Amino acid sequence: MIKVAFCDDDLSVLKELSVLMDRYRVERNQDITYAAFHSPLELLSEVERGTRLDIIFLDVLMPGQDGISAAREIRKYDTSVKIIYLTSSSEYAVDSYEVGAYFYQLKPIWQESFYRLMDSVLRECLRNEKNSLILRCKTGITRLELDKLKYCEVTGRNLLLHKEDGEVLDSVGKLDDLCEQLKDYECFVRCHRSYMINMDYVKSISNKAVILSDGTQIPIPHGKYSELKDKFFSYFFRKNQTFLA
Template sequence: MFKIAIVEDEHDAAMALSEFLARYGKENGCEIQATEFSSALQFETSKQSFDLVFMDIQMPGINGMEAAQLMRTYDGETPIIFVTNLAKYAVRGYEVDALDFIVKPVTYGNFRMRMDKAMRHIRRNAGRSIVLNTRSGIRVLSLEEIEYVEVRQHDLYYHLVGKEQPLEIYGSLSAFEQEVAGGPFVRISNSCLINMNHVRQVRGCDCVTSNGDTLPISRSKKRETVDTITAFLSGSI
């Protein structure tokens, strides 16, 4: 079951999204549980977890952008799709790492394309984890909490979301790459694999991560890296 939140103060608009979700679930053979919130405050105080959030931007009180900013202080992963009357309001979505946006009035064709992209994103990250033998014992890491992994001599350094110090483990970068094959990682150099969900910018020969780290892309891998990241973020892979 996929749990999806609809944060929308307009009753008709919320009903339309709920009906579209039910139709999409029936067409694609997946069970979807939609929960409606009539205000951003109601959503923020619910303390529920969701696989996807549809967020109206223009709402009284706390607007959708403010709610998304607050959400990102404790949840950096759940995809957000903004719903708005004017596309210009959605361009700020990059500030909160929004997955996409839909302009009202929402048509089912437009909605279906956004849902296809969202479902690819959700399924890529759902349930995948790795088991590491650390000095303090076994530790299980979900792939979504790994920003990037780099090798120094014979040690791997796992840079994790919200952690200042990386997790240091003896190991091989090639072995890690094989273990996460089919996941959201791309090799940007001989010494580094980056989680594409945490790429915020490709600037020249550098990748900038969600925690602000700037990682060099090797010259021989730049074209392949940029093409792979572009296809991933556009939902093509």
């Protein structure tokens, strides 16, 4: 289900957006739920409580706090939500892209342009969903692109997800659950009860450890080498690559 939020101090705009969304989800047969917020403080309070949103329609000019500063606060908690600015002026277009805005929609919003925008952003959401993972980290809600996940390790009740750029995401969870989520992605293999690796980052494998491309050594339990070696050979063979142990 796609979760959408509308935030505008003009109640007539909120009503208009609600009517458009009701029409859209019926005509397009889309599973979408939405909520309307009359001020950015109400929206921020919801985000701070941990509510995950897929799309936010956010007015730029509102009393108390403008949409640009509100988006900066939202990004502290959620780096993946698609933010679409609503305004009657293109004056703030440059600022909108500084906070990773998906689009800048001028008012008034016509049904044709709304439908076209929703079609586009939903395609993007679907594309991201297929190749990424939503995580609740200490830094907030983050979307992790799976091809950038090098390996994951368990420390206590936390998962440390190591990315290719060196960033480490700290998320509460179980490795069993993560492996279940990624079971359809053949590149991910659990090589140890405390480690899961992305085989695309494997440099070599011995009977004691898997060596990743950056030199990281992941231990292999006694008696696990043959099983892992077979998985590696099979995976790289299907990718038409040569793998030497």
